[in-house]
Amino acid sequence: MLQAKPLRSSSTGALAGTIRVPGDKSISHRSLMLGAVAVGETVIHGLLEGEDVLNTAAAMRLLGAQAERGGDGVWRVRGVGLGGLGEPAQVLDMGNSGTAARLLMGLVASHPIICVFTGDASLNKRPMARVTGPLEQMGARFVGRSGGRLPLTVVGSDRTVPITYRLPVASAQVKSAILLCGLNTAGTTTVIEAEPTRDHTELMLRHFGATVTTERMEDGALAVSVTGQPELTGRTIVVPADPSSAAFPAVAALLRPGSELLLPGVGMNPRRTGLYDTLVEMGADIAFENRRDEAGEPVADLRVKHGPLKGIVVPADRAPSMIDEYPILAAAAACAEGTTVMLGLKELRVKESDRLAMVADGLTKCGVKVEVGADDSLTVYGTGKPPQGGATVATAMDHRIAMSFLVLGMATSEPVQVDDGAFIDTSFPGFVALMNGVGARIAGA
Ligand SMILES: O=C(O)C1=C[C@@H](OP(=O)(O)O)[C@@H](O)[C@H](O)C1
Numbered sequence: 001m002l003q004a005k006p007l008r009s010s011s012t013g014a015l016a017g018t019i020r021v022p023g024d025k026s027i028s029h030r031s032l033m034l035g036a037v038a039v040g041e042t043v044i045h046g047l048l049e050g051e052d053v054l055n056t057a058a059a060m061r062l063l064g065a066q067a068e069r070g071g072d073g074v075w076r077v078r079g080v081g082l083g084g085l086g087e088p089a090q091v092l093d094m095g096n097s098g099t100a101a102r103l104l105m106g107l108v109a110s111h112p113i114i115c116v117f118t119g120d121a122s123l124n125k126r127p128m129a130r131v132t133g134p135l136e137q138m139g140a141r142f143v144g145r146s147g148g149r150l151p152l153t154v155v156g157s158d159r160t161v162p163i164t165y166r167l168p169v170a171s172a173q174v175k176s177a178i179l180l181c182g183l184n185t186a187g188t189t190t191v192i193e194a195e196p197t198r199d200h201t202e203l204m205l206r207h208f209g210a211t212v213t214t215e216r217m218e219d220g221a222l223a224v225s226v227t228g229q230p231e232l233t234g235r236t237i238v239v240p241a242d243p244s245s246a247a248f249p250a251v252a253a254l255l256r257p258g259s260e261l262l263l264p265g266v267g268m269n270p271r272r273t274g275l276y277d278t279l280v281e282m283g284a285d286i287a288f289e290n291r292r293d294e295a296g297e298p299v300a301d302l303r304v305k306h307g308p309l310k311g312i313v314v315p316a317d318r319a320p321s322m323i324d325e326y327p328i329l330a331a332a333a334a335c336a337e338g339t340t341v342m343l344g345l346k347e348l349r350v351k352e353s354d355r356l357a358m359v360a361d362g363l364t365k366c367g368v369k370v371e372v373g374a375d376d377s378l379t380v381y382g383t384g385k386p387p388q389g390g391a392t393v394a395t396a397m398d399h400r401i402a403m404s405f406l407v408l409g410m411a412t413s414e415p416v417q418v419d420d421g422a423f424i425d426t427s428f429p430g431f432v433a434l435m436n437g438v439g440a441r442i443a444g445a
């Protein structure tokens with residue numbers, strides 16, 4: 001259990017400089033998992049060394065792969081080959097990370113081994129039936145608590161069967177769990193998604209040598225198929241800076257008069273950039289410079305300058321491309337002029353915390369008028385003036401809630417305190433030092 005770490009963020013002057021945001025969390029998890037089932041060595045540059053990803057690395061070692069950081073900061077994974085994962089002698093503790101738990105359950109399900117998964121108090125509340133259901137259809141078995149929560153035991157099988165599965169909820173984690181089980185299953189496994197979710201699993205599977213096809217169906221949905229039991233070969237991976245983490249310094253720069261920040265090499269996969277589209281629609285001055293591809297993923301250097309923001313309506317169909325960015329968007333909306341309406345936020349209720357409730361409560365405490373709709377929408381009434389602040393906000397073991405309110409505190413009349421900043425290390429180690437290095441005033445409270 002981490003020690004609670006209260007933090008206080010006070011109003012700042014202009015923010016200026018360059019922030020090198022750490023590596024993409026989604027891509028980092030996947031690079032370790034696929035490296036572990038490939039033949040030969042995978043070399044990973046820029047792996048996120050956050051708690052969530054370090055838990056994945058530890059789990060891959062317990063399953064028989066080698067995964068180590070070299071003295072040069074580069075990670076090297078020596079894989080066991082597809083189908084070669086061994087039964088772990090210990091419980092797989094995935095900490096705070098839904099991605100690690102759900103994707104790894106999929107990967108081990110097609111191996112004849114038994115794995116016990118657990119997590120921290122936040123992860124053990126999150127729904128797992130969304131992955132255990134389809135994986136059971138493929139032939140794995142699960143034994144655990146009622147209600148489909150961790151801790152639970154996966155009884156894997158080397159006789160899994162391919163399925164065609166239509167996602168009942170827009171989730172890249174569910175899609176990926178099924179594709180990763182399909183990877184070691186003879187035949188073709190297909191996942192149909194009505195709304196496109198992040199496609200890092202598909203891109204990386206191809207990079208390692210698997211055949212993955214994407215086909216548009218008559219109703220507009222996408223059918224993503226993986227051909228089972230390919231030969232995967234170790235690769236070099238360059239992890240881009242995480243657009244979900246870059247969102248925090250980006251919004252901070254937008255809010256503070258006179259600011260200009262450069263954020264180099266940020267991942268610009270179109271399935272991840274909904275927040276940036278939204279901020280530009282709100283009037284933000286963001287330049288996407290030097291657009292290029294790095295190891296199969298588009299990246300750009302973001303130059304963000306302060307300027308006024310106006311309220312807008314954010315449509316529900318944009319949610320999958322900015323699902324983790326609503327807390328920081330809400331902080332921006334609180335400082336904008338006019339009303340921002342965010343539609344289709346039901347999934348926010350099952351993240352590290354109930355993000356819809358936590359954001360609404362925290363903003364209310366900071367003097368911002370908000371409404372949560374019965375349709376899981378969030379309306380934030382911005383006045384164009386700095387919100388009051390002067391409150392302590394609860395974070396409920398949620399890194400993104402903590403960072404969002406620390407950014408808000410840079411712009412409020414009185415400081416904003418968060419009850420616990422310890423979980424920031426799950427996704428953005430070094431956040432406080434990097435932000436203070438460009439002019440923020442975040443300190444222990
Ligand atoms: O696949 C992934 O790496 C992720 C998918 C999303 O979750 P869902 O699939 O539950 O929407 C996102 O919220 C999470 O931070 C990372």
Ligand SMILES: C=C(OP(=O)(O)O)C(=O)O
Pocket residue numbers: 025096097098099100324351352400427
């Ligand atoms: C939801 C998140 O991650 P996970 O589902 O992996 O815990 C997140 O990082 O915002």
